[in-house]
Amino acid sequence: MNPVTPAIQTHELSKIYDNGRGCRNITLTIGQGEAFGFLGPNGAGKSTFVKTLVGLVKPSGGAGSLLGHPIGSLEARQRIGYLPELYRYPEWLSGEEVMKMHAGLLGIKGEEAQKRIRNGLDEVGIGRRGTDRVKQYSKGMQQRLGLACALLGDPDILFLDEPSSAMDPVGRREVRELLLELKQRGKTLFLNSHLMEDVETVCDQMALMLNGDMIRGGSVEEMLKVKVRWRFKVGGFSPVLLEWLQEESGLNIGAAYPEKDSEAEWDAPVWLEAELENEDQAGRLNMLIVEQGMTLYESAMQREKLEDWFVQTVSGRDQRGERR
Amino acid sequence: MNTIITATWKEMLRRKMLLITLVLTALFLAVFWFIADTVALDEGGSMDLLGQFVRRSAILSLGFFFGGFVVAFLAIFSSFSVISGEAEQGVLQSVLTRPIPRWKWYIGRWIGYVSLIGAYALLLFVAIVWITSVHAGMSRNYHDIGISLLLFLGTVPALISASMLGSTLFSGIGNGVFMTMLYGAGWLGGMVEKVRGVLPVEPDVQQTLSRIGALLSLLMPADGLNRRMQYILTQGAGQTIPFLTGGSPPSNLFVGYAVIFTIFAFALGLWLFRRKDF
Numbered sequence: 001m002n003p004v005t006p007a008i009q010t011h012e013l014s015k016i017y018d019n020g021r022g023c024r025n026i027t028l029t030i031g032q033g034e035a036f037g038f039l040g041p042n043g044a045g046k047s048t049f050v051k052t053l054v055g056l057v058k059p060s061g062g063a064g065s066l067l068g069h070p071i072g073s074l075e076a077r078q079r080i081g082y083l084p085e086l087y088r089y090p091e092w093l094s095g096e097e098v099m100k101m102h103a104g105l106l107g108i109k110g111e112e113a114q115k116r117i118r119n120g121l122d123e124v125g126i127g128r129r130g131t132d133r134v135k136q137y138s139k140g141m142q143q144r145l146g147l148a149c150a151l152l153g154d155p156d157i158l159f160l161d162e163p164s165s166a167m168d169p170v171g172r173r174e175v176r177e178l179l180l181e182l183k184q185r186g187k188t189l190f191l192n193s194h195l196m197e198d199v200e201t202v203c204d205q206m207a208l209m210l211n212g213d214m215i216r217g218g219s220v221e222e223m224l225k226v227k228v229r230w231r232f233k234v235g236g237f238s239p240v241l242l243e244w245l246q247e248e249s250g251l252n253i254g255a256a257y258p259e260k261d262s263e264a265e266w267d268a269p270v271w272l273e274a275e276l277e278n279e280d281q282a283g284r285l286n287m288l289i290v291e292q293g294m295t296l297y298e299s300a301m302q303r304e305k306l307e308d309w310f311v312q313t314v315s316g317r318d319q320r321g322e323r324r
Numbered sequence: 325m326n327t328i329i330t331a332t333w334k335e336m337l338r339r340k341m342l343l344i345t346l347v348l349t350a351l352f353l354a355v356f357w358f359i360a361d362t363v364a365l366d367e368g369g370s371m372d373l374l375g376q377f378v379r380r381s382a383i384l385s386l387g388f389f390f391g392g393f394v395v396a397f398l399a400i401f402s403s404f405s406v407i408s409g410e411a412e413q414g415v416l417q418s419v420l421t422r423p424i425p426r427w428k429w430y431i432g433r434w435i436g437y438v439s440l441i442g443a444y445a446l447l448l449f450v451a452i453v454w455i456t457s458v459h460a461g462m463s464r465n466y467h468d469i470g471i472s473l474l475l476f477l478g479t480v481p482a483l484i485s486a487s488m489l490g491s492t493l494f495s496g497i498g499n500g501v502f503m504t505m506l507y508g509a510g511w512l513g514g515m516v517e518k519v520r521g522v523l524p525v526e527p528d529v530q531q532t533l534s535r536i537g538a539l540l541s542l543l544m545p546a547d548g549l550n551r552r553m554q555y556i557l558t559q560g561a562g563q564t565i566p567f568l569t570g571g572s573p574p575s576n577l578f579v580g581y582a583v584i585f586t587i588f589a590f591a592l593g594l595w596l597f598r599r600k601d602f
Contacts, residue, residue: 054421057601078423087414090331092338104327105422149418 037199332436409496513540
């Protein structure tokens with residue numbers, strides 16, 4: 001495998017259904033070993049895009065490749081694992097039998113298949129319950145089984161559509177840890193998720209999709225970096241000091257405080273806020289606050305959460321995939 | 325493809341479709357034994373050839389009336405949701421992303437259904453013919469019996485091919501209704517053909533009824549194949565003139581049409597499946 005070949009590459013890839021929904025002109029490149037998070041509200045076209053990549057739907061236009069092989073080709077499908085968003089396994093089979101069937105479809109047989117099935121079930125926490133019929137599994141267990149099936153072929157690229165949506169908090173954490181481990185093993189992850197924490201923790205790159213269009217994309221760090229805010233809880237504040245702080249530091253500092261009638265009312269602590277580039281600036285600001293005789297109660301970085309970024313980005317836009 | 329064939333067998337066994345069918349078939353065969361015994365009872369102590377022939381035909385008709393229905397419904401209800409139903413439930417999505425061509429999946433499922441239901445149809449055919457033979461005697465013309473068996477078995481791929489084609493076009497439950505109606509139309513065509521032979525109506529009315537019956541039989545040739553099979557069992561493959569069957573049996577041309585129908589339904593279903601989005 002040539003390490004330069006992108007794991008996932010699309011050029012204006014589109015899938016438009018008869019009702020006008022789907023995804024349009026998606027161009028992206030994801031390198032080998034990267035973790036990519038795909039965000040967007042329900043009906044944005046994320047799952048359609050993933051289904052196009054894994055060969056479940058035929059594209060209406062554009063092109064795409066997985067590790068250099070055209071999407072949908074057998075060679076491409078040989079290298080992927082896919083956990084669909086809405087799926088069920090045949091409930092008349094046991095977890096092990098489901099895995100065995102998938103091993104057969106992957107061409108893995110005999111002792112090797114048994115070994116992978118055992119390891120896979122253990123890895124996702126199903127363990128000995130693998131002998132139970134699927135109909136006795138909870139939703140979370142079925143999701144774990146789906147994850148085990150996706151990992152069965154030791155794929156280079158993993159497409160995970162809401163991998164932990166049905167799990168309890170412990171299960172979610174376990175899945176997140178598993179994803180981080182897979183990333184460390186050099187797997188390429190494509191993660192469709194509403195769980196921002198998963199994307200924020202696991203992914204290097206991300207993109208936001210809305211009404212079938214990819215409206216933003218880039219590294220998670222980059223997208224959130226510009227919005228690193230610091231908050232300082234100070235006592236002994238007055239508006240004069242704020243002006244001084246701004247002049248001295250050269251920063252745009254905001255303060256949240258109501259109108260005060262007398263100097264005595266400034267005794268209550270006040271929150272100051274500033275967008276800073278690095279911790280050095282925060283340190284200098286701390287020093288200036290103390291130098292001016294104010295009491296510094298608390299100084300904390302308010303790194304913007306992906307969820308805030310997501311809500312801000314999509315707010316005010318049509319976001320339910322309506323026909324345009 | 326073996327994985328898919330095995331999974332199909334496992335599905336039919338685990339969902340107890342085949343078990344329920346086998347238990348009910350055993351009950352039917354027990355009842356059929358007594359029916360055959362009653363119909364074949366020779367009260368006068370002797371039976372002429374014509375009487376024996378009529379009784380044998382009646383027993384076979386009763387046996388295959390049940391046999392035709394049960395094989396048809398087993399074929400329809402086991403496969404009517406194989407594509408759309410599994411796609412709706414999300415079963416197909418994880419399977420079709422595996423490195424196997426879609427045609428292998430489709431053919432594997434088809435072989436799985438046809439082989440298992442075909443095996444059941446074979447057992448049922450042997451049981452009905454054996455019971456009839458015990459009570460009313462059967463000809464020892466194994467050529468005729470072999471052709472009849474092939475015609476009876478031929479209904480299975482015809483029904484499965486049509487059902488899988490329907491499953492690429494309609495929702496799971498929609499296809500179940502569609503296939504039942506389609507089989508019902510074919511069966512009605514056979515009934516029209518039988519009834520017109522005994523109705524005291526003008527020749528032109530008979531001709532109109534015959535056309536309607538033939539057209540209905542063309543929609544789903546499974547029942548037509550059954551009628552032809554019964555005709556050969558009672559009359560012999562060499563007979564060309566209808567005799568005591570209450571109407572014309574389907575011709576060789578119809579059997580040829582049934583083969584083309586099956587191939588066309590299978591090929592169209594496969595073609596649509598390969599192009600389908602999931």
